[in-house]
Amino acid sequence: MAELAAEAVRVPAGVRHTSLQKFMRRRSTIAFAMTLPLIVLIVALVIYPAFYSMYLATLNKSMQRFVGLGNFEFLFRRATFWMVVKQSCIFAISAVFFKALIGFFVAHFVHTIPTKGQRKWRGMLMVPWVIPTAISTIGWFWLFDPSYSAFNWLLGKFGVDPVPWLGHPLWARFSVILVNVWYGAPFFMIMYLAALKSVPEQLYEAAAIDGANWFQRLWYITLPMMRNIIAITVLFSLIVTFANFDIVRILTAGGPVDQTHVFATWAFLLGIQGNDIPLGAAVSLFMLPILGVSAIFILRGVRRRTIEA
Amino acid sequence: MTAVTAGELGGLKPARRGSIQKSRRQALFWSYVFLVIFAIFFLTPPIYMLVTSLKSSGEISAVTNPWWVYQPTLENYVELLTQNQFLVFFRNSVVVSVTVVAITMLISVPAAFALSRMKFWGSATLATGVFLTYLIPETLLFIPLFKIFAFLRDVTGIEFINHWWILIILYPTLSVPFCTWIMIGYFASIPKELDEAALIDGAGYIQMLTKIFIPVALPGIIAATIFAFTVSWANFLYPLAFTTSADQLVLPVGIVTTLIKGDVYNWGQIMAGSLLCAAPPLIVYAFLMDYYIAGLTAGATKG
Numbered sequence: 329m330a331e332l333a334a335e336a337v338r339v340p341a342g343v344r345h346t347s348l349q350k351f352m353r354r355r356s357t358i359a360f361a362m363t364l365p366l367i368v369l370i371v372a373l374v375i376y377p378a379f380y381s382m383y384l385a386t387l388n389k390s391m392q393r394f395v396g397l398g399n400f401e402f403l404f405r406r407a408t409f410w411m412v413v414k415q416s417c418i419f420a421i422s423a424v425f426f427k428a429l430i431g432f433f434v435a436h437f438v439h440t441i442p443t444k445g446q447r448k449w450r451g452m453l454m455v456p457w458v459i460p461t462a463i464s465t466i467g468w469f470w471l472f473d474p475s476y477s478a479f480n481w482l483l484g485k486f487g488v489d490p491v492p493w494l495g496h497p498l499w500a501r502f503s504v505i506l507v508n509v510w511y512g513a514p515f516f517m518i519m520y521l522a523a524l525k526s527v528p529e530q531l532y533e534a535a536a537i538d539g540a541n542w543f544q545r546l547w548y549i550t551l552p553m554m555r556n557i558i559a560i561t562v563l564f565s566l567i568v569t570f571a572n573f574d575i576v577r578i579l580t581a582g583g584p585v586d587q588t589h590v591f592a593t594w595a596f597l598l599g600i601q602g603n604d605i606p607l608g609a610a611v612s613l614f615m616l617p618i619l620g621v622s623a624i625f626i627l628r629g630v631r632r633r634t635i636e637a
Numbered sequence: 638m639t640a641v642t643a644g645e646l647g648g649l650k651p652a653r654r655g656s657i658q659k660s661r662r663q664a665l666f667w668s669y670v671f672l673v674i675f676a677i678f679f680l681t682p683p684i685y686m687l688v689t690s691l692k693s694s695g696e697i698s699a700v701t702n703p704w705w706v707y708q709p710t711l712e713n714y715v716e717l718l719t720q721n722q723f724l725v726f727f728r729n730s731v732v733v734s735v736t737v738v739a740i741t742m743l744i745s746v747p748a749a750f751a752l753s754r755m756k757f758w759g760s761a762t763l764a765t766g767v768f769l770t771y772l773i774p775e776t777l778l779f780i781p782l783f784k785i786f787a788f789l790r791d792v793t794g795i796e797f798i799n800h801w802w803i804l805i806i807l808y809p810t811l812s813v814p815f816c817t818w819i820m821i822g823y824f825a826s827i828p829k830e831l832d833e834a835a836l837i838d839g840a841g842y843i844q845m846l847t848k849i850f851i852p853v854a855l856p857g858i859i860a861a862t863i864f865a866f867t868v869s870w871a872n873f874l875y876p877l878a879f880t881t882s883a884d885q886l887v888l889p890v891g892i893v894t895t896l897i898k899g900d901v902y903n904w905g906q907i908m909a910g911s912l913l914c915a916a917p918p919l920i921v922y923a924f925l926m927d928y929y930i931a932g933l934t935a936g937a938t939k940g
Contacts (some may be wrong), residue, residue: 358842359755363763366748366817373810374770377781384781391784434675437668449672451926456679458922458929459915460871462889466911467682470689470904478685478703514679515933522934542664571774574873578893592776592874599780600878609780616777623772627765 385610389603399610408586408594413614415501416590420570420618423508427569428562430509431516438517439524450521457514465578468507469494472579497587500580504588507575512568516561523557524550560629563622570618591615683915690714690908697904713909723910725884726891729801730870730914733887737808737869738862745813745861749820750846754832764821771814779878782807786879801885807875812865819864819935823857824850860932863925867918888914 388395403409438449456464471478472493480490494500531549540548551558573592576582582589582597589597591614599608689697691709701707717723751757752764786797797803827850835845851858876890883895892910896903922929 355755355842356757359751359757359760362747362751362755363760365744366767366813367763369744369809369813370767370770373782373807374773374778374814377778377785378773380785381777381781384784430675433671437672437675440664440668441672447926449676450930451923452676453672453679454922454926454930455683455919458867458918459683460867460873460889460918462871462873462893463911463915464682466893466907467686470908471682471685473902473904476697476703476904481703510679510682518930518933522930567772567774571776573776577873577877592774595776595780596874596878600783605780605784612777612780615774619772619774619777623769626772627768 381609381613384606385613387606389606391606395606399607402607403610408589409611411586412589412591412594412611415588416570418501419505419508419572419576419588419590420566423505423512423569424562424565426505426509427512427516427565428558430513431561432520432558434513434517435520435524438521450518453517454514456511457518461511461574462578464511465507465575468503468510469579472503494580495584497584500584500588504576504579507579508569508572511575512565516565519557519561520554523554527553556629560626563626563629567619567622571615683912686908686912689904690912692905694903694905713905714913717906717910717913722883722895723891723913726886726888727913729886729891730888733801733804733808734866734869736805737812738865740805740809741812741816741865742858742862744809745817745820746851746858747846749817749824750842750850752817753821753824754845754850755842764818767814767817767821771818775811775872775874778810779874783878798879799881799885801876801880801887803879804869804872804875804887807879808869808872811872812868815868816861816865819861819932820854820857822935823854827853856928856931857935859925859928860935863921863929864932866921870918 384391385399386394386396388398434453438446438453441449470476474492474495477490477493479493483489483491492499493503527550531553532545535545535549570590571592572590573596576588576590576593577596580588582593586594591611595608595612597608598611599605602608685704688704688706690713691706691711693708693710693712696706696708748767752760752767783798786803790796790798797806831849831853832845835849840848871889873889873893876887877894880886880890883891886894888910892907892914896907896910
């Protein structure tokens with residue numbers, strides 16, 4: 329150990345014991361002092377609010393009376409709540425699925441082309457991830473604009489009727505998912521590309537000599553080698569997508585008729601705009617279960633990776 | 638094609654090599670085709686934003702090809718940059734982001750060093766805890782935080798809500814856990830021999846951090862800085878919930894709430910403002926792409 333090596337050099341044999349103790353004490357004191365700002369920040373602004381939110385959810389609207397699970401009871405009786413649950417799940421699962429799929433294939437295409445061109449392509453394909461989401465969503469909103477929609481203009485050239493991108497519930501749901509996929513797929517691409525680079529080339533050569541076709545190579549080499557990173561990325565993205573706010577808020581603000589609300593936007597509507605903080609807190613708490621489950625699996629993956637490394 | 642079965646393997650070698658080359662060429666061709674398709678998909682919105690930002694409002698409402706500019710003009714940019722309001726948003730954003738980056742690095746670098754090198758009671762648990770906090774989304778925290786700051790106002794008499802500087806308190810909750818986590822990874826990859834050499838030369842822990850760890854882990858520090866900057870530049874929820882007055886807004890929210898006035902959308906200006914807002918992260922990305930990507934992948938691959 330580094331500490332012992334230092335000890336051996338610095339301290340004469342006679343006083344070793346007490347000064348070692350002092351040294352240890354000093355070391356842990358310094359270490360604690362160094363982590364203290366982090367601990368204060370996390371406890372005061374993340375952990376405390378998270379628990380406070382559970383307490384808030386048990387109060388009435390004016391926050392003066394304890395109502396227990398009254399807010400939840402109220403939510404369970406509202407059809408809008410169940411619709412938000414359904415829409416959040418549809419939104420998160422389908423968006424993550426397509427992000428992973430597109431990211432996987434695009435990563436493959438980038439990996440296939442010669443190395444010197446890869447940087448350029450990777451650079452271009454990452455642009456959606458780099459632009460602030462709120463900003464790019466405004467761009468999409470303008471592309472979807474009912475009277476000047478540039479997409480509808482193009483479709484019109486092919487003789488297709490204008491599509492009510494954000495006006496019709498089904499299309500609006502499609503649109504928010506589309507924008508989310510557009511924004512998130514580059515992240516998957518970059519993760520998968522990093523994973524693909526770590527698969528030893530000899531495996532593919534051996535497989536090619538054995539006569540494996542592209543599907544067999546994908547199924548028996550690429551996927552098993554990337555399994556861990558795929559799992560972590562998907563779970564990660566599931567959390568972020570489930571908690572998404574910007575895209576839905578700017579594109580549809582939950583409409584038409586609340587059909588595209590997800591937990592975050594609905595909680596914002598009730599809690600901040602509707603001034604019913606406990607109800608908003610209760611809604612946002614429904615993000616916890618999926619969060620917890622994903623976190624456990626991610627942690628397992630990350631730990632396993634640390635042990636392997 | 639690669640449909641070379643085991644039986645054929647003993648056959649003519651040149652033929653097999655030829656077929657592998659042919660399948661390579663085919664794979665390359667299709668890769669380029671699909672890359673072009675996806676590049677179009679990924680780049681359409683920003684390019685369309687650029688096209689719109691160069692149009693006058695007359696041309697935007699005219700029934701012409703929306704994808705083309707017939708009379709390019711910079712009037713939208715000029716108007717925005719001479720307008721005081723937009724510059725206020727920009728200044729707020731810059732001040733908030735730069736301060737948050739500084740705070741984040743001051744908190745997370747020493748903490749990551751302590752957690753990765755100075756094992757103390759509970760340090761492993763704390764490192765895991767840092768990672769878990771990173772997973773808690775802002776959308777879960779904004780309501781209790783809003784209430785906490787309203788409560789603090791009642792107690793201290795300081796008005797927290799509706800001041801841009803509250804974002805300096807809030808944004809580190811987004812940037813610090815992730816930056817600490819990737820810095821732990823970077824520090825852990827530094828060989829232990831370096832510590833030993835430093836200790837033998839009589840360096841203290843602070844010197845070890847500033848003279849060895851920070852220079853050696855500089856790529857990681859740059860990646861973490863970029864992350865902290867982009868997160869605080871792009872956040873939308875916190876400013877939307879915590880600031881309302883026009884002079885307290887930061888860029889993304891400012892564009893959404895003030896440039897869209899009721900039903901009157903001045904699309905040319907909105908797009909110009911959006912692109913000006915997207916420019917700093919894009920410039921950082923263009924020049925520091927490798928660090929940017931290293932930071933992204935470090936979250937899940939290192940640690």
